[in-house]
Amino acid sequence: MAQQEMAVHLKYFLIYATISSMVSAITLPNQITPRPRHTKFSSSTTEPGSGSLATPSSTASKDNSGAAIYRYNGNGGTTCILLKTDAVVEVKFLLHNLEEQADSFIPDKALVDGNCKKEDTSFMTISWSGYNLLLNFAKTPGGERWYIENVELTVNPDLPQFKSIQTHGNPIKLYHKEMLIPTPVGKSYACQEVDIELQTDEEDNPPAGLRGTLLLRLLQLQPFMYKGNDFGPTFECKPQRTYRDETAPIAVGSTLAIAVLMTVTGYGIFRYFKIKNVQYNTMEKILRKDIKSDVIDGS
Incomplete structure (x- = not known):
């Protein structure tokens, strides 16, 4: 039983690691040029140049x-x-x-x-x-x-x-x-x-x-x-x-990856407890059968 539990844990760990690597590997057409921070300029308020006006x-x-x-x-x-x-x-x-x-x-x-x-x-x-x-x-x-x-x-x-x-x-x-x-x-x-x-x-x-x-x-x-x-x-x-702001595509991709991860994790938890319950019921039936056999043999 302990080996089965270890196998189940290992299985879902591998699924989690695979999805994590997929999220980190998401690439978009212009990902190398993300939308940077904005600095406001105005020709009417900027300070004079650091050098003299060119002749x-x-x-x-x-x-x-x-x-x-x-x-x-x-x-x-x-x-x-x-x-x-x-x-x-x-x-x-x-x-x-x-x-x-x-x-x-x-x-x-x-x-x-x-x-x-x-x-x-x-x-x-x-x-x-x-x-x-x-x-x-x-x-x-x-x-x-x-x-x-x-x-x-x-x-x-x-x-x-x-x-x-x-x-x-x-x-x-x-x-x-x-x-x-x-x-x-x-x-x-x-x-x-x-x-x-x-x-x-x-x-x-x-x-x-x-x-x-x-x-x-x-x-x-x-x-x-x-x-x-x-x-x-x-x-x-x-x-x-022109170059797009990549914030929205990255957010959509990340949200989708998180949703998939949560679904797989939830399914893994459900399967884990279901297997535990099946194993418990199976062991209970075996014990009852053994007790019943002992009672019959004792009589």
Whole structure:
């Protein structure tokens, strides 16, 4: 009987160990880039950059591909954010119920500022003729990857192409508030073209139909640079352009695994007591039979 009990315990221990290993081995398409903690930035409240505003001669240059290079130097003159791209901003709006579009190429002589004082967050601003582009960078909780946390485009409504928009004197603001291009720290992200959709925020009371797109062609980007002034090894872009929050899929998978585990455990407990009861009844019958046989033999 003791051997049977040990066999039953061993059986359910193996089932439990198997399910536990299945739960720990759950993998999802983007599990390597979990949704990290959120750090709020605002171009109107961020502190000045840790270095002086770049001069036109050092702000940008062009390589053989025609892409401009935007460089922000931190303390000591070392490059901490490096961006190479041939970029254009598209802003769409409604005029007399018809959609209009205003485009602006980011010039290679744009002014660059930023901040690299913090280890896990940084930002770069690129400003030109009525436009200001803010790129916020952050690292995943473990510090293995960097990513663009959000993008903010601010446009002066006094520019001729936007004077017809009813902004009530407020600047035109467009955002992308989802994680973009997670990349291993120490590597630069490279892609032929990245299109970033820009949307309004209701808190800004935006005019109807306002939206935009930031087109980054011939893109190569790397923040959190502390060694050298050139790009690190490239991390080539993947076909997907957006990344999901994995909290819900992981929660569903974990809940399902726990439900299965509880079911198996409950069944194991039921089987254990059922076997114990059967064994007890069997032993009771045997004892009664032996007692009855002894009484008959004694008589």
